Amino acid sequence: MSDALVIEGLHKSFGPLEVLRGIDLAVADHEVVCLIGASGSGKSTLLRCINLLEPIDAGRIVVEGTEITGRGVNVNRIRRNIGIVFQAYNLFPHMSVLKNVTLAPRLALGLSSGEASARALELLQRFGLEDKAGNYPDSLSGGQQQRVAIVRALAMQPDLILLDEVTSALDPELVAEVLEVIRELAAAGMTMLIATHEMSFARDIADRICFLDAGVILEQGPPEQILSAPREQRTQQFLQRIIEAGRL
C-alpha cells in the first residue's frame, strides 16, 4: 500500500502556546485512522493543518506523493483533494442543500451545473437525503445537516477525508445515522483521518488508533491494543476517564 498522507515533524503554535509539538504520522491508502485524546490535545489543529486552514511552523505534509507545505504550492488545488467535515457542520445557511453540495464542484472543479447536480443527487440518494435537496440547512436536523456536510465534502471526490469530531455537536439519538455514513465510506475504501470521542465507534471502524497527548502522538496501534491494553500511563488515564464518563 502506498501512503495517502505522510506527516513529518509537524509543529504548530498559537502565540506562545505550542499546540502540536512534533507530529509524525503516515496514513496508507484506504486506511482509517482515528485520533483520540483529551480536548486541547491538538486533534482539531492537526486536521486543520492538513487542510492548510492553519499555516504550520515546522515540518512537512505530503498528500498522495505531493508535498503540500512547500513554497509556491497551489493551496486551492490541494484542498480540492482533501475533504474536511467540521464539528459544527458549517453548511452555508443561505443555500439549499443541493447548492451547498454543487457549489465547490462548479466553482473549483469547473463542472457544469448539470454535471454537478447529477453528481450531488447521486450522493444525496446514496445517503438517503435525496428528498432534502431543496431544503435549506436550518430546516434539517443536526444529523441530517452533518450528513449533508459529508456529502458536500464527498462531491469533490477527495483522496482523503478529515472528520473533526463530527458527532460531538449532535444529540445522542442523531449520532448513529452519521456514524452509519462514515462506516459506509470506510467500507467503500475511503481514506479517512477521524478525530473522535466515540471510543466504541473508533474500535469498530479504525484500522489504527493514535492517542494524542499535549501535541504529540504518544501511542498508536490497532484498536484492541490501544483501547484494551495501552502501554502508556497517560493513555490509561485518559481511557479511565472515558470509562468513568460511560463512553466506552
Place this chain on the structure above:
Amino acid sequence: MAGESRRRSDPPLDERRSRILGSLRSGAAGRGALIATFSTLVFFTLLVLLVTHAPGWPEVRSTFLDWGQFKDSFPDIAKAFLLNVKIFCIAEVLILIFALVLAIVRSLPGPAAFPLRMVAIAYADFFRGVPTILVIATLGFGAPALQLQGVPLSVTFWGIVSLVLVYTAYVSEVYRAGIESVHGSQAAAARSLGLTHWQSLRTVVLPQAVRRVIPPLLNDFIGLQKDTALVGFLGAVEAFKQSQIDAAATFNYTSFVAAALLFVALTIPLARFTDWLVARDRRRRQATGT
C-alpha cells in the same frame, strides 16, 4: 436543533405586534385593547389641546397649515421632488457599488494589501468626519469654478457626487460590519472545499453579510433620501428649494409642510419593503422543500 431553537426565538408576527400595544393575550385581550384605545385618545387629545391653546397657535396655523396655500404650492413641490427622487436613485445605486468595493478592500487579508486597507480607512474616516453640507458646498461651488474642459457644470451632478462620496463612507462601514459578522467557520468551510478567497467571499460571505445588514442599509438610505434636500443649497430646484421659493413669494410656510409630507411618503414604503425583504429571507432559510 439549531434551526428549531432559532425558530423558537423568533416570536410569531402577531405576538410581536402585541408588544407594541402592550399585553393583549387571550382573556385580557378585550380589556387590554380598550385601555390602549382609551389612553391613546386621552394622550393625543391633551397634545392637540396643548398646541391649539398656545398663545401663538392662530398665527402658526395660518402660516404653516393653510389649506389654500397647500393646494397652490403642492404641484410645483411635487414636481421638484422628482429631482430628489432622481438624485436619490442615481446616488443609491452608485453608493451600493462603491461602498461594497471599499468594504471588500478593507477586509483584504495579508500584509501586501496594507496600503490599500490604509487608503480605505483614511477615506472612511475623512468623509464620515466632514459635514455633508461642506462637501456639497466645496464640490458644488469649487469643481465648476475650475473651468476645466469636460468637467460638468451641473450643480445636480456635483450634488450627486458629494452625496456618493459621503454616503459611500457610511455604507462601507455597514457592509464591513456585515462581513465581519459572518463567522470565520463559513469562510473556512468554503476555502476547505477549494474555493479561492474571492470565490468564497462572493458566494458564501457576502450574500450572508448583505442579508444581515439590509435594515441598517435602509437606515442610511433614509438619511440619504433626506439629504438630497441639501443639493438645493447649490441652487438646484428640488422639493425643499421649491418650497423655499414658494414661502418667499407668499410669506407662508405651508409649502415646507407639503415638502415634508412628500419625504415621509417616500420613506414609509421603503421601510415596509425592507421589512418584507427580511421576512422573506427568514422564510426562505427555513423552507422545507422545493
